[in-house]
Amino acid sequence: MLLRILSLEDDPKDAELIEAMLEAEDIACEIKRVESEPDFVAALAAGNIDLILADYTLPSFDGLSALNLAKGHSPDVPFIFVSGTLGEEVSIEALKVGATDYVLKTRLSRLAPSVRRALREAEERIERKRAQEAHRRSEAYLSEAQKLSRTGSFGWNLLTGEIYWSEETFRIFEYDSTTKITIDLIRQRTHPEDRGSLQQSADRVSTERREFDYEHRLLMPDGTVKYVRVVGRPSNNESGGAEFVGAITDITQHKRAQEELQKALQEIKQLKDQLYEENVALREEIDKTSMFEEIVGESTALRTILARVAKVAPTDSTVLVTGETGTGKELVARAIHKRSQRSARPFVSVNCAAIPSSLIASELFGHEKGAFTGAMQRRIGRFELAEGGTIFLDEIGELPQETQISLLRVLQEREFERIGGAKAIRANVRVIAATNRDLQASIDGGRFRRDLYYRLNVFPIEMPPLRERQDDIPLLVQYFIDRYAIKAGKKIRQIHRATLESLTCYAWPGNIRELQNVIERSMIVCETETFTVDESWLSQKPETASEPDGALRKLAASEEKRAIEAALANAQGRISGPSGAAARLGIPPSTLDSKIKALRINKHSFKAG
Numbered sequence: 001m002l003l004r005i006l007s008l009e010d011d012p013k014d015a016e017l018i019e020a021m022l023e024a025e026d027i028a029c030e031i032k033r034v035e036s037e038p039d040f041v042a043a044l045a046a047g048n049i050d051l052i053l054a055d056y057t058l059p060s061f062d063g064l065s066a067l068n069l070a071k072g073h074s075p076d077v078p079f080i081f082v083s084g085t086l087g088e089e090v091s092i093e094a095l096k097v098g099a100t101d102y103v104l105k106t107r108l109s110r111l112a113p114s115v116r117r118a119l120r121e122a123e124e125r126i127e128r129k130r131a132q133e134a135h136r137r138s139e140a141y142l143s144e145a146q147k148l149s150r151t152g153s154f155g156w157n158l159l160t161g162e163i164y165w166s167e168e169t170f171r172i173f174e175y176d177s178t179t180k181i182t183i184d185l186i187r188q189r190t191h192p193e194d195r196g197s198l199q200q201s202a203d204r205v206s207t208e209r210r211e212f213d214y215e216h217r218l219l220m221p222d223g224t225v226k227y228v229r230v231v232g233r234p235s236n237n238e239s240g241g242a243e244f245v246g247a248i249t250d251i252t253q254h255k256r257a258q259e260e261l262q263k264a265l266q267e268i269k270q271l272k273d274q275l276y277e278e279n280v281a282l283r284e285e286i287d288k289t290s291m292f293e294e295i296v297g298e299s300t301a302l303r304t305i306l307a308r309v310a311k312v313a314p315t316d317s318t319v320l321v322t323g324e325t326g327t328g329k330e331l332v333a334r335a336i337h338k339r340s341q342r343s344a345r346p347f348v349s350v351n352c353a354a355i356p357s358s359l360i361a362s363e364l365f366g367h368e369k370g371a372f373t374g375a376m377q378r379r380i381g382r383f384e385l386a387e388g389g390t391i392f393l394d395e396i397g398e399l400p401q402e403t404q405i406s407l408l409r410v411l412q413e414r415e416f417e418r419i420g421g422a423k424a425i426r427a428n429v430r431v432i433a434a435t436n437r438d439l440q441a442s443i444d445g446g447r448f449r450r451d452l453y454y455r456l457n458v459f460p461i462e463m464p465p466l467r468e469r470q471d472d473i474p475l476l477v478q479y480f481i482d483r484y485a486i487k488a489g490k491k492i493r494q495i496h497r498a499t500l501e502s503l504t505c506y507a508w509p510g511n512i513r514e515l516q517n518v519i520e521r522s523m524i525v526c527e528t529e530t531f532t533v534d535e536s537w538l539s540q541k542p543e544t545a546s547e548p549d550g551a552l553r554k555l556a557a558s559e560e561k562r563a564i565e566a567a568l569a570n571a572q573g574r575i576s577g578p579s580g581a582a583a584r585l586g587i588p589p590s591t592l593d594s595k596i597k598a599l600r601i602n603k604h605s606f607k608a609g
Contacts, residue, residue: 318456
């Protein structure tokens with residue numbers, strides 16, 4: 001490394017001598033010699049100087065002046081006097097002012113060691129300054145970070161009681177940074193309601209000397225309240241004494257946000273309650289106008305049913321709704337639910353005939369992951385989905401016997417287990433069941449449990465067939481015409497008298513569902529503002545099956561699918577109607593439609609092109 005030296009010397013020979021002596025000591029150097037003050041100042045300004053060697057006495061300039069100039073401009077560059085006229089007193093004064101060393105020209109053998117020492121000390125000073133600057137920046141960054149995070153630090157010496165706070169901690173407590181912090185000052189800032197617990201925490205921490213983490217409030221001089229979180233851990237200081245170090249975080253904004261959130265949630269709850277009350281009032285008003293929504297009719301038979309619904313709805317009793325297919329059993333179940341105390345909770349409908357017997361238990365009660373092949377994850381059953389509400393079990397007579405046992409347990413003990421699970425789950429669910437079968441015959445045939453029947457038949461409701469409600473047929477016809485006219489975008493001004501008479505006199509073996517289908521079909525083909533029905537649609541009678549759906553229920557899922565597809569092919573994709581697939585299979589159209597969905601059959605592929 002080449003040493004760059006600025007030499008303040010009026011004698012060129014002395015400068016050459018110095019250079020030769022340094023090189024003889026293996027100190028490679030490059031010396032720039034100046035002898036006037038302007039040249040010296042210019043050389044300082046130019047920089048790139050590692051060392052200054054100066055004579056003390058020059059014709060127009062003195063060494064002390066040069067030293068002051070050098071310290072003002074380049075304080076880190078070593079400055080050594082090399083002079084033949086430097087006395088002891090002057091040398092001492094020069095060292096006081098800031099000279100690194102002095103060497104007499106009569107003893108130049110000392111120059112090389114002095115230069116090496118001066119350069120080493122200069123390097124050490126630079127390193128110290130760098131370290132100090134890095135420390136200063138680190139403290140500045142830490143201080144800024146504490147401000148941004150509202151977190152101050154502290155130290156607490158248990159032996160002396162001394163407490164150290166960072167600048168941010170002083171800001172949090174709103175004490176002047178020159179204040180000597182004591183436990184009493186901290187207690188004064190603590191909210192009066194929290195002082196007792198703070199003192200207990202401090203006593204416990206000083207005794208147990210374990211990590212701590214707690215929150216408390218501060219009461220500021222202006223009356224405002226702050227929330228702080230204090231965390232700390234024990235540590236040993238340099239003298240071996242026990243102390244705690246930790247952090248204090250101002251969590252006031254977080255607490256305020258929590259309070260605002262709770263306030264907002266409370267307001268939402270109040271609005272929900274208000275909306276609920278408004279909905280209750282609205283439902284009561286709707287009930288006055290249309291007591292049972294889509295249950296249309298004024299016949300004596302229907303009024304009797306609605307009276308029974310009104311009595312049982314407010315209770316929590318199990319209801320068994322019986323009657324022919326298409327009589328509106330699910331509408332009655334929904335009416336019971338909506339007029340019950342569970343009306344705000346779910347109404348879950350399950351068609352027991354539409355689900356393969358191997359899957360019905362999982363569908364009702366759920367299963368755990370790995371309970372059987374294909375159970376890749378836990379599944380929630382319909383009973384859990386209906387928690388707090390009502391579950392409607394349609395076609396209850398088709399329930400497999402092993403599942404009947406599980407349902408009986410729900411009705412008796414109000415609990416069940418998921419398939420593959422061992423934990424009993426409480427069931428707060430009202431059960432409404434429905435069937436178009438003669439359950440007594442199924443009991444006699446060993447297909448339905450007698451004890452389950454009695455559990456379901458707590459409050460029986462038997463839906464009358466439409467042929468026993470002839471007075472309701474005109475109202476139902478008008479209701480369905482209004483509904484389907486809107487959907488079809490048509491305007492119907494009147495009903496043909498002969499059509500209404502035919503509809504009223506027809507026996508309706510498919511009941512209201514058949515009437516609904518006939519009205520919808522007629523609306524599609526109707527081309528005038530007078531509604532008419534093709535009477536040939538009323539003269540056919542549906543095919544019957546000695547055991548509707550019995551054979552189908554005994555088939556495996558794959559065989560059941562093939563049987564349904566064959567029926568759809570024969571019926572050219574039609575589901576309902578006298579020659580539809582449902583009639584061919586001897587099951588209700590709604591049941592067949594549910595099975596088609598469950599088995600993922602594309603019914604549209606069977607329609608004639």
